[in-house]
Amino acid sequence: MAEPSATTPLLGDARQENGGEATDNQNKGWIAKNLKVRELVLFLWALLASAAVVVVAVWTQHKSQTHTPGLPAKRNLIFMVSDGMGPASLSLTRSFRQYVDGLPIDDTLVLDQHFWGTSRTRSTNSLVTDSAAGATAFSCGKKSYNGAISIIPPNYEPCGTVLEAAKRAGYTTGLVVTTDITDATPACFASHAVVRSLNNDIAVQEIGDGPLGRVVDLMLGGGRCHFLPNTTEGSCRFDDRDIVAQAKNDFGWNYINDRLGFDSLNAGEDVTLPLMGLFASRDIPFEIDRRNMNNVYPSLSEMAKTAIRALEKATENSDKGFFLMIEGSRIDHAAHNNDPASHVREILEYDRTFKSVLDFLEASSTEGVLVATSDHETGGLVTALQEPGQGPVYNWYPAVLANSNASAEYSALRLREHVAKLGANVEKVSLRNWINTNLVIQGLGITDARDSELDRLVASAQDATYVFSDMVSVRAHVGWTTHGHSAVDVNIYSSGGPRPAQLRGNVENTDVGKFLREYLEVDVDSITEELKDKLAQSADAEGLVASLGSEADHWAEHKVSFEDL
Ligand SMILES: *[C@@H]1O[C@H](CO)[C@@H](O)[C@H](O)[C@H]1NC(C)=O
Numbered sequence: 001m002a003e004p005s006a007t008t009p010l011l012g013d014a015r016q017e018n019g020g021e022a023t024d025n026q027n028k029g030w031i032a033k034n035l036k037v038r039e040l041v042l043f044l045w046a047l048l049a050s051a052a053v054v055v056v057a058v059w060t061q062h063k064s065q066t067h068t069p070g071l072p073a074k075r076n077l078i079f080m081v082s083d084g085m086g087p088a089s090l091s092l093t094r095s096f097r098q099y100v101d102g103l104p105i106d107d108t109l110v111l112d113q114h115f116w117g118t119s120r121t122r123s124t125n126s127l128v129t130d131s132a133a134g135a136t137a138f139s140c141g142k143k144s145y146n147g148a149i150s151i152i153p154p155n156y157e158p159c160g161t162v163l164e165a166a167k168r169a170g171y172t173t174g175l176v177v178t179t180d181i182t183d184a185t186p187a188c189f190a191s192h193a194v195v196r197s198l199n200n201d202i203a204v205q206e207i208g209d210g211p212l213g214r215v216v217d218l219m220l221g222g223g224r225c226h227f228l229p230n231t232t233e234g235s236c237r238f239d240d241r242d243i244v245a246q247a248k249n250d251f252g253w254n255y256i257n258d259r260l261g262f263d264s265l266n267a268g269e270d271v272t273l274p275l276m277g278l279f280a281s282r283d284i285p286f287e288i289d290r291r292n293m294n295n296v297y298p299s300l301s302e303m304a305k306t307a308i309r310a311l312e313k314a315t316e317n318s319d320k321g322f323f324l325m326i327e328g329s330r331i332d333h334a335a336h337n338n339d340p341a342s343h344v345r346e347i348l349e350y351d352r353t354f355k356s357v358l359d360f361l362e363a364s365s366t367e368g369v370l371v372a373t374s375d376h377e378t379g380g381l382v383t384a385l386q387e388p389g390q391g392p393v394y395n396w397y398p399a400v401l402a403n404s405n406a407s408a409e410y411s412a413l414r415l416r417e418h419v420a421k422l423g424a425n426v427e428k429v430s431l432r433n434w435i436n437t438n439l440v441i442q443g444l445g446i447t448d449a450r451d452s453e454l455d456r457l458v459a460s461a462q463d464a465t466y467v468f469s470d471m472v473s474v475r476a477h478v479g480w481t482t483h484g485h486s487a488v489d490v491n492i493y494s495s496g497g498p499r500p501a502q503l504r505g506n507v508e509n510t511d512v513g514k515f516l517r518e519y520l521e522v523d524v525d526s527i528t529e530e531l532k533d534k535l536a537q538s539a540d541a542e543g544l545v546a547s548l549g550s551e552a553d554h555w556a557e558h559k560v561s562f563e564d565l
């Protein structure tokens with residue numbers, strides 16, 4: 001640090017000579033007139049030297065920021081998202097489990113025992129966020145507009161994500177979900193799109209055909225249809241690109257698509273990365289239904305345990321650990337349907353998954369943290385309901401949820417299939433009896449269906465999901481205020497320790513995102529710069545849109561609605 005004493009006086013003198021009042025032109029004139037060649041060389045050397053000091057200082061500061069004393073360099077971070085789970089969901093599920101398992105009134109969920117804080121969830125353009133803006137807050141640590149997949153306003157620029165930065169820093173990365181792997185939450189970690197409906201473009205980016213190449217090492221979930229060419233049955237692509245074939249051939253992915261393939265992973269012992277496992281065309285069935293189809297679909301906890309073991313093995317000899325995002329995706333879907341029987345089973349499975357992550361961290365010799373939160377509440381759920389025309393009742397009835405053995409969604413699907421099979425031969429009285437026997441009594445466990453309820457089901461198989469949900473909710477005295485999301489603060493949970501202390505109390509959802517990158521000590525901003533540079537280079541007439549989403553009509557639609565707000 002000898003340079004400053006040599007350089008500072010020279011620069012100081014120059015400032016003195018100018019009296020601090022010289023304009024830029026006067027300044028140039030002053031340099032030309034007064035500096036001899038030797039002085040000019042000295043001056044330039046001084047400038048260079050002081051620049052070097054600044055560089056060293058910044059570098060040193062950077063080093064001290066990226067090296068936390070006392071924390072080993074190798075660490076694992078598991079981030080869990082309970083999509084659409086608000087505080088009332090916990091009270092609902094806790095009491096449900098106490099009822100079903102005959103537990104004492106002070107028995108709690110594993111989640112309850114790891115309550116950490118609460119998160120505010122609004123997006124840039126609405127007090128009520130969607131999952132895309134919610135997940136962008138986690139992935140980029142930045143607020144964005146509803147629908148944004150790691151793109152931020154006002155110029156629709158991509159923001160580097162914690163997963164991308166983690167991969168670049170040498171971490172191994174994974175995504176585990178129960179919905180489409182291209183859905184908003186996973187998409188926000190591994191792709192960039194101006195609007196979330198661009199699932200097919202997101203699929204392409206997720207396998208590695210995007211601005212940064214392949215950033216994900218392991219993906220387990222649903223949404224296979226976005227990876228299949230439109231010439232294949234069950235595809236939901238608009239083009240004939242075979243993304244599975246491209247994933248294997250161009251990016252080296254190992255691919256499995258069924259229970260047999262999942263079982264061959266031997267609980268994560270026999271995994272070769274990168275691995276993509278897509279076990280359903282779209283969503284994996286709700287847990288309430290899936291448990292009766294266990295030979296077809298793996299559960300969230302099974303997938304999570306397999307992913308963790310696979311990532312643990314893959315990083316055994318690495319000086320970097322892994323980053324894994326696990327989403328209980330369909331907690332949200334059950335709430336959108338206002339289906340409390342499905343909602344509680346999704347949350348119990350999420351709670352089991354949370355427990356298995358805790359067990360891993362406890363047994364692991366590698367430093368690690370689990371942080372879990374929700375992107376928003378869904379359904380405006382309340383554990384009370386005043387029926388129209390009646391007084392308030394100080395109770396709700398978990399037995400009704402316990403008796404239910406099918407989701408409203410699955411019951412509605414069976415109804416539509418049955419009606420389709422009948423074709424033109426629908427006879428209303430026999431259809432009503434069939435519904436009551438097979439779907440209401442056997443499926444929902446409801447033995448006192450009202451005529452008005454059965455009439456609604458006979459009249460419209462399309463609305464059946466909501467009707468079945470209402471039948472369960474009203475009997476259980478569980479209330480819902482919307483089929484959409486709400487602005488209620490959501491809970492944060494953690495395995496604990498000093499590191500997530502910054503998430504104590506009531507924080508912004510972007511603080512969760514900032515924690516993720518800070519815990520991993522990865523440079524998200526340089527990824528943002530790289531993304532911008534690469535997009536600028538590839539810009540054609542449509543620029544960003546062409547790079548991030550070929551289905552530009554969605555973009556145009558979205559832009560209008562965004563600017564109207
Ligand atoms: C499939 O995609 C190709 C373009 O990739 C298109 O020309 C064709 O019309 C599509 N077929 C169907 C049935 O959508």
Ligand SMILES: *[C@@H]1O[C@H](CO)[C@@H](O)[C@H](O)[C@H]1NC(C)=O
Pocket residue numbers: 292405442
């Ligand atoms: C629940 O439904 C499945 C079929 O979906 C059936 O196999 C099982 O026996 C049912 N369980 C109860 C308790 O009704």
Ligand SMILES: [Zn+2]
Pocket residue numbers: 083084130131132134332375376
């Ligand atoms: Zn959501």
